[in-house]
Structures are given as C-alpha cells and as structure tokens.
Amino acid sequence: MIDIDVHREAMGTKSISRQMPFMVAILAVIAVLVTVYNYPLFWGIQFIFGMSVALATLFLKRGLWGFIIAIPVAIATYYMWGAPYAGISFMAEIIVLTLIRNSKAGDKILRNGSILIYDFIYNALIGAPFYYLTYTYIVKATRETTLLLAQKSIVNGVMNSLIAYVIYAVITLYLNKRSEKRQTVSLQALALATVYSVIVFITLFMSDKLYGSVMQLKAESIFNKMEMMATLVAKATTSENFEEDEYVANIKLERSNADVYYKKKNDSDYILFRKVAPKHINLGKDYMAATSSSRISKIVKKIADGKNSSLKLYLPKPEIEPARVNRFLGSMWEANFYIDSTKIKIIQPARRDFLASGRFFENAFPIINLTIVGGIILSIAIAYSLEKEFLTVLGKSKKRKAEVISTRYYKSLELSPITEIKNFAKEINRRTDEINEAKARIEELNNIAQKQLTTAGEIQQAFLGDSSDVGQKPDVSLFMRPALNAGGDWYDAFDLDNKTFVIVADVCDKGVGAALFMSVFRSLIRYSAENWCADPSETEPLDEVISSVNNYMSTEHEDMTMFATVFIGCVSHPAKRLDYVLAGHEEPVFINPDGTQQTLEVSGPAIGLFPQAEYNMKSLYFTEGSILVGYSDGVVDARDPEGKSYGHQRLLDLVRKLQKQQISSEDLRDQIVLDLDTHMENAEQFDDITIATVIL
Missing domain, CATH: 3.30.450 (Beta-Lactamase)
Known part of the structure; x- marks a missing residue:
C-alpha cells in the first residue's frame, strides 16, 4: 500500500510539472487582470493585487514560476502609470522572496510564516525608500507626494503578501488530505497569518470607510x-x-x-x-x-x-x-x-x-503602517506563545526535555490554561494510559511467545541434528539459520545401503507454521527413503521416494497449500556416481577437481502441489575431490544494505576459489557463511539460510 501511495504521489508530481506552463499562463492573465482592474485611492494612485498571484504561486511551488508571473504584472504597471519604478520594485521583491523560498531553509520559513516578515522588511527597507528616491529625484514630485507613495507601497505590499499566504494556506490544507507526503502549514504560521490579517484588513476597512465618508x-x-x-x-x-x-x-x-x-x-x-x-x-x-x-x-x-x-x-x-x-x-x-x-x-x-483628498492619507498612512508594525509584533507574540504552550504541554520545552531524560520514563502531558489545549492534553493522556496498559499486556504476551518460539527453534535445531549419521566418506557439513526463531528450511544427511543421502529443502513461507510442515516433510522423506532404499541395489529409487511424499501431501493436506522445494542426492562412492532428484529447488553447485562445473537438471515440480506429478531421477559421475554445495534460496537472495542480492555467480566463484585450497567441507561451509554475512553487513535477514557442503 505504501509503495502504491508513493507511486501515485510521484505520478501526481510529474503530471503537475507537465501542466505548470499552462497553469502559469492562466495565472499570469489573472495577475494582469487584477492589476489593471485595481482599487483607486487618490491622484491616480491605486492598490493593485497582481503581485498576490505571483507570490501565491511562489509559495505553492518552488522555482521561478512566481518570478515569471511577476513579469507581466510589472509590464502592466508601466502601461498604467507611464513609469517603470513600480515594476522594478515588484521584480526586486519577487527576486528576494524567490531566493528565500528556494533556499535550504525555504520550506521551514514558509511553513512557520516568517516569509511574511521578510516581505514586510523588504517593503519597509527597500521598496518604500526606492519609491521615495525615484519620485523625488527623477519624477521631481513634491515631498508630500513621494512620502504618500512610499507609505502606500508598504501597505500594498503587506496586503499582497497576506492575500498570497492565505491562498497558500487554504490550498495547502485542502490538498493535504492528511497525507504525510504532502506539504503542511504550521500552527504558528496559521496563528501569525490570522492575527496579522485581521489587524491589517480591519484597519484598512475602517480607513476606507472613513475615507469614503x-x-x-x-x-x-x-x-x-x-x-x-x-x-x-x-x-x-x-x-x-x-x-x-x-x-x-x-x-x-x-x-x-x-x-x-x-x-x-x-x-x-x-x-x-x-x-x-x-x-x-x-x-x-x-x-x-x-x-x-x-x-x-x-x-x-x-x-x-x-x-x-x-x-x-x-x-x-x-x-x-x-x-x-x-x-x-x-x-x-x-x-x-x-x-x-x-x-x-x-x-x-x-x-x-x-x-485635499491626499491629505487624508498623509495622516492615515502613518497610522496604518504603525498598526501594521504593531500587528506584526502582536501576531508574532501570539504565534510564539501558542507554539511555546504546545511544546510545553507536549514536553518539548528545554525544562521538560531535561526531566524526561533524567527520569527516562513517560510523563503525562501537562495541562494548559487554554481550554482547547487542555482538553487535547487530557485526551492524549487518557489514550496514552490505555496504550501503556495494552503495551504492558502485549510485552507480557510477547515474552511468553518469545520463550515458546525460542524453545521451538531449539527443538528444531535438535530435530535436524548434524552430519554424525554420515561416515568419513563423503565429507559432509550442514548449516541452517532461520530468519525467525524457527524456519521452514531443513537439511538431512544419513548413510543407507553403503550410500550417503544428502537433502536440502525449503518449505514455502517461514516461521513456526513453516517449521511444523518442515518436520512433516522431513519425516516423510526420511521414512520413505529408508522404506524404498533399504534393500541392497546398484541404484536407489529416489524418484519413488519423492513421488510418494508428494502424493501424500498434495492429497491429505491440499487445503493448506503448503509445498516444499527439495534436492535429494544419493552418493555411491564405489560407482563414483551421484543420483539425484531436483524438485523445484535451487540448482546445487557441483565443481569437478579441475574447476569445471557440472549442471544438475530439474526433475519435477515442488512437492505437495500436484497429485501424481512425475519426477525423474538423474545421475552424473564424479571424480574424487569434487565439491557439491546444496543451498536454499535464502543464500542467493540475501541482500546487502543497498538491496543487492548475493547471487548464484558469487557463490560459484567462491567455491571454485576455495576448491584450490583443498579445503574440508566444514571450512568450506564456514567460508560461505562468512562471505554471506560480509555481503549482508547489518541488513536484515529476511529468509531462512540453509547450506550443505559435500567433498566427494
């Protein structure tokens, strides 16, 4: 499900990226329209809102899209007012905010609402002085006129940034859908933007009503x-x-x-x-x-x-x-x-x-700008206090962190004087108490289950035994490490009728259920081998052994749909021959003393699936000193931390290298396990690992 969600998220991002040029074109048209159809004040001076569209786009999408939308807005102001100065100020503003938005800290600055403060600082320290200087020394306007234009630019800039942030917050909250992957807005930013907007827009509304009168x-x-x-x-x-x-x-x-x-x-x-x-x-x-x-x-x-x-x-x-x-x-x-x-x-x-009409704003704009400054200070204080209150309640303050570290156990959330936060903390405490009680019960049950699973693993290892049932020839060593406490892999080796039988098998799935079926499969195969192969003969009917087990399991336990892949080999030393059945299992490695490889052919499907399935026994001849390595798929499928598999070729190359050292089966087994663990490093073992090494 997670992979599907990630895929959908990636597909949605690609789709939006393809549509962005078309969307930007539409937004640019909207920005020009709200620039041309403006709100008049006096002397042909207006509040224009095209930059709010450009800023909202920048907030919603990193990159240069907001800058692109600001270009037609700047051009429109030139045609409206016959001077480029407003357009220059707008472009400088969007460049500054684009650099901030696209920086490493840009997402954080946007989420906590600090970008509104940066925009106000730009308008107060760069935008307004720019208007004053250009209209004083280039346009040659009066001092009163230039002061009005400078103060108006601050108010208009604040309005545009607030409108843009409100648009950003609403769209972000709507599109989030409570997804961890999507963009978020902080509570601090919402508080800051809300208080700031209420103060600014109420002030402007009252000023406009008074001005209208x-x-x-x-x-x-x-x-x-x-x-x-x-x-x-x-x-x-x-x-x-x-x-x-x-x-x-x-x-x-x-x-x-x-x-x-x-x-x-x-x-x-x-x-x-x-x-x-x-x-x-x-x-x-x-x-x-x-x-x-x-x-x-x-x-x-x-x-x-x-x-x-x-x-x-x-x-x-x-x-x-x-x-x-x-x-x-x-x-x-x-x-x-x-x-x-x-x-x-x-x-x-x-x-x-x-x-005379301009004198109203000579008095009003200083008051409005002082109100904006006061609004910023008040909104920051409220937003910071609200964030601090939440952190205190959640135990994230420095004092609470020190207490938690020193005590090293969970402490209930502190109650707040704010009703909603207090109710939130009480509900969290109630649910946490329930979770702690459930956790304690789960830990108790888990300890019991772990003890039982550990016992099951110990019983399984004891049940598998070792290679003591085999004589000195051939030299056989066995290894099995389950992914969990108990596993579905197994091995077996025993002598019968002066021949040595070696088995490596893997039951589907892993864990206790697979271990239980493993014991059934192992017992049936060994019993059938002793039953079919007890009498002296040149060859042993391994195909009959496997067929009898397959027919029983696929008919008596078909509702469980449990099956096993099996390699069973019979080594006849006098004849220097290996008879085998390979039932859906990984092909063993067989290396001659000269380093050449012999291929083992598949004899039939996995056992336990298809009643009356046919299995053909195969044979190959060997020279003394040849090496046979049987293994389960947990060996070749083992992954390193980057997800790369160990692979059949690496195992083959390792066996060839070690064969030149005339190594024993035990040392060969240990070297394979060591190389496998080196490949996996600290990656989790996700499947049972079984190895049988035979020096013929």
Missing part, C-alpha cells in the same frame, strides 16, 4: 461651490445691478482661478463672463476626459447627475505630462449648469481638491 463630503463641497458660482454668474447676467453682481462673481472666480462661460436661451455661442483673457483655453487640445479615473470625480459626477447638471474631470494627455501623479495634480474640472434659462460652463483647476 470624507470623499463624499468633499465632493458635495466641490459641487456646492461650483453651483453657487454658477448661480452668482446667472444672477449677474440678468440682474439690473449688473456691475455690483458682476463684481461679487469676479471675486469668487478669481479665488478659484476659474473661467466661466454663459449662454442665454437665444445665444448661439458661449460668452466669457470675465472681461479678461481666459486662463484655460487648451482644455480640448491638451486634456482628455477621465471622470471615472478617480474616486472623488466619480462621486462628484454622481451628485451632479442627480441635480440636472454635469461635471467632468480632464487630465493632461500622457504625451504632455507622463507622470500619472502630476497629471492628476494638473487636472481640470468642467461643470455645466442650467439656471433660469441660462447655461453656465465653469472650467477650473482640480489641484486643490486632489491635494
């Missing part, structure tokens, strides 16, 4: 002043005391630096009210309508539309004034009124009105 009052004041001026002009043009009314109106016009035109019902053209040259004659040539480009102009227009009037905002064309801030400060109002059959047109600068 101020702008509504300011818009009403702008309209009322223009309406009053239009009323004075309309009165002066129809009054009998024209000169007196004209004088009053001119004073108002002079103060507002306005040009006023009027047209009576029968007039074809507008007439300039003041008897001086107009001040704003290039409105149609050098300006463009932009009423919907600012918040205050939209409010004023709405008020005018409701009073059967009209009011428009005109900005200098970009080719005349490329700096967007300066365009708003050089903008013009055009108002049209219809009073007593007289049409009044007023054209006046909007600079004072926009400066």
Whole structure:
C-alpha cells in the first residue's frame, strides 16, 4: 500500500510539472487582470493585487514560476502609470522572496510564516525608500507626494503578501488530505497569518470607510461651490445691478482661478463672463476626459447627475505630462449648469481638491503602517506563545526535555490554561494510559511467545541434528539459520545401503507454521527413503521416494497449500556416481577437481502441489575431490544494505576459489557463511539460510 501511495504521489508530481506552463499562463492573465482592474485611492494612485498571484504561486511551488508571473504584472504597471519604478520594485521583491523560498531553509520559513516578515522588511527597507528616491529625484514630485507613495507601497505590499499566504494556506490544507507526503502549514504560521490579517484588513476597512465618508463630503463641497458660482454668474447676467453682481462673481472666480462661460436661451455661442483673457483655453487640445479615473470625480459626477447638471474631470494627455501623479495634480474640472434659462460652463483647476483628498492619507498612512508594525509584533507574540504552550504541554520545552531524560520514563502531558489545549492534553493522556496498559499486556504476551518460539527453534535445531549419521566418506557439513526463531528450511544427511543421502529443502513461507510442515516433510522423506532404499541395489529409487511424499501431501493436506522445494542426492562412492532428484529447488553447485562445473537438471515440480506429478531421477559421475554445495534460496537472495542480492555467480566463484585450497567441507561451509554475512553487513535477514557442503 505504501509503495502504491508513493507511486501515485510521484505520478501526481510529474503530471503537475507537465501542466505548470499552462497553469502559469492562466495565472499570469489573472495577475494582469487584477492589476489593471485595481482599487483607486487618490491622484491616480491605486492598490493593485497582481503581485498576490505571483507570490501565491511562489509559495505553492518552488522555482521561478512566481518570478515569471511577476513579469507581466510589472509590464502592466508601466502601461498604467507611464513609469517603470513600480515594476522594478515588484521584480526586486519577487527576486528576494524567490531566493528565500528556494533556499535550504525555504520550506521551514514558509511553513512557520516568517516569509511574511521578510516581505514586510523588504517593503519597509527597500521598496518604500526606492519609491521615495525615484519620485523625488527623477519624477521631481513634491515631498508630500513621494512620502504618500512610499507609505502606500508598504501597505500594498503587506496586503499582497497576506492575500498570497492565505491562498497558500487554504490550498495547502485542502490538498493535504492528511497525507504525510504532502506539504503542511504550521500552527504558528496559521496563528501569525490570522492575527496579522485581521489587524491589517480591519484597519484598512475602517480607513476606507472613513475615507469614503470624507470623499463624499468633499465632493458635495466641490459641487456646492461650483453651483453657487454658477448661480452668482446667472444672477449677474440678468440682474439690473449688473456691475455690483458682476463684481461679487469676479471675486469668487478669481479665488478659484476659474473661467466661466454663459449662454442665454437665444445665444448661439458661449460668452466669457470675465472681461479678461481666459486662463484655460487648451482644455480640448491638451486634456482628455477621465471622470471615472478617480474616486472623488466619480462621486462628484454622481451628485451632479442627480441635480440636472454635469461635471467632468480632464487630465493632461500622457504625451504632455507622463507622470500619472502630476497629471492628476494638473487636472481640470468642467461643470455645466442650467439656471433660469441660462447655461453656465465653469472650467477650473482640480489641484486643490486632489491635494485635499491626499491629505487624508498623509495622516492615515502613518497610522496604518504603525498598526501594521504593531500587528506584526502582536501576531508574532501570539504565534510564539501558542507554539511555546504546545511544546510545553507536549514536553518539548528545554525544562521538560531535561526531566524526561533524567527520569527516562513517560510523563503525562501537562495541562494548559487554554481550554482547547487542555482538553487535547487530557485526551492524549487518557489514550496514552490505555496504550501503556495494552503495551504492558502485549510485552507480557510477547515474552511468553518469545520463550515458546525460542524453545521451538531449539527443538528444531535438535530435530535436524548434524552430519554424525554420515561416515568419513563423503565429507559432509550442514548449516541452517532461520530468519525467525524457527524456519521452514531443513537439511538431512544419513548413510543407507553403503550410500550417503544428502537433502536440502525449503518449505514455502517461514516461521513456526513453516517449521511444523518442515518436520512433516522431513519425516516423510526420511521414512520413505529408508522404506524404498533399504534393500541392497546398484541404484536407489529416489524418484519413488519423492513421488510418494508428494502424493501424500498434495492429497491429505491440499487445503493448506503448503509445498516444499527439495534436492535429494544419493552418493555411491564405489560407482563414483551421484543420483539425484531436483524438485523445484535451487540448482546445487557441483565443481569437478579441475574447476569445471557440472549442471544438475530439474526433475519435477515442488512437492505437495500436484497429485501424481512425475519426477525423474538423474545421475552424473564424479571424480574424487569434487565439491557439491546444496543451498536454499535464502543464500542467493540475501541482500546487502543497498538491496543487492548475493547471487548464484558469487557463490560459484567462491567455491571454485576455495576448491584450490583443498579445503574440508566444514571450512568450506564456514567460508560461505562468512562471505554471506560480509555481503549482508547489518541488513536484515529476511529468509531462512540453509547450506550443505559435500567433498566427494
């Protein structure tokens, strides 16, 4: 199941990697849209949120994907504002955060929410000063303007990073599916981001509501002043005391630096009210309508539309004034009124009105930024305290660690003054007590079982015996080491009718069950051999021996589906011949004195599977000094720590090498075991190991 989950995880990662270019293209489009469709503040200054998409992508996926998405955002700001400075700041920000995210500590910094602090530090120490310097010395904006832009960049940067982190946290929690392999978010980060977001966004929300109220009052004041001026002009043009009314109106016009035109019902053209040259004659040539480009102009227009009037905002064309801030400060109002059959047109600068609207943020932005700093400090304190409380309860604090090390036994979790954490600790303590009780019972039962298994292993070893039932010729040595206390492998060697019988076999599976069936197989084979091979003869019917055991086991115990692979050999020294049956077992190693190898052929399937299976006895002749090594699959399948198998070829090469030393069967056996253990090192033995060495 674990391998399947890992495979699915790997396949999912590859699929996401293939889809990333397409996903990034979609995200880049979204980032540009939320940049262009922004939230206006004043003077053409807006909160834009394209960087939140780039940052969220960076948080979710290491690499350069976030950087790629930031590029079209930076380009969009150039086309919006006619200056590259915002784009440069955005690209520097994404580069800094990309380096942090892709560093060795990047995942940890992201998980605990510290990346939000790094982003704030960038905006406060690099981004804001960059805006101030560029707009002061390159754009030549006023000090008040540059300070507002610098402070606005900090607020906008904090908003983008918070939105990005919230997106990252929500997606990460949703996709995690409680999987150990997937990305996680720390409790500390969630606390930090939550407290930080609540403080920042509530502050911004309240500031926006207050600003909206101020702008509504300011818009009403702008309209009322223009309406009053239009009323004075309309009165002066129809009054009998024209000169007196004209004088009053001119004073108002002079103060507002306005040009006023009027047209009576029968007039074809507008007439300039003041008897001086107009001040704003290039409105149609050098300006463009932009009423919907600012918040205050939209409010004023709405008020005018409701009073059967009209009011428009005109900005200098970009080719005349490329700096967007300066365009708003050089903008013009055009108002049209219809009073007593007289049409009044007023054209006046909007600079004072926009400066007044900007003064709100001159006071608000320092307060907002101080609130952000306070929010960071408070959120860090809360997040740290919450993490510390959990570590204390879990016994991970330095003090608790020292206590646990000194006592060396489990201590219950400490209770917390926080209700939820207290209930969590109590539930953990309750379950731990249950686990400890169950553990103690399991250990007791395990000790009993281990004693029984150890006894079973000792009985099995005693049951197998040794090579004492064999004479001096041939020289036989035997070895078996189970993977568990008892195993399913076995060996046997005995003399009968002046011949030596050698058996190496392996019951499927391992452990006590295999050991029990091993004893049945071994007893049946030995009994059958003594029954079929007791009478003197030139050859022994080994095929009949194996067939009789196979038929019994496959019919009497077929419901257990237990089977065994077997090699049984009969050595006839006078005839220098080896008769054998190889029933589904590993092929033994047979080396002649000159180092050449003889191959043993398979005689039939494993025993215990197929009733009436046929087995053919094979024979080969040998020269004195030849070596026969029988073994189970636990030898050639033994793995080293890297998972590499011992293998048949390594065993063959070792036997050939040792044969040249005219070694005894015991030394040959010990050298094979030593080489096998050297190969395995500290790797776990997962199968029984059985070896029979015979010097013929």
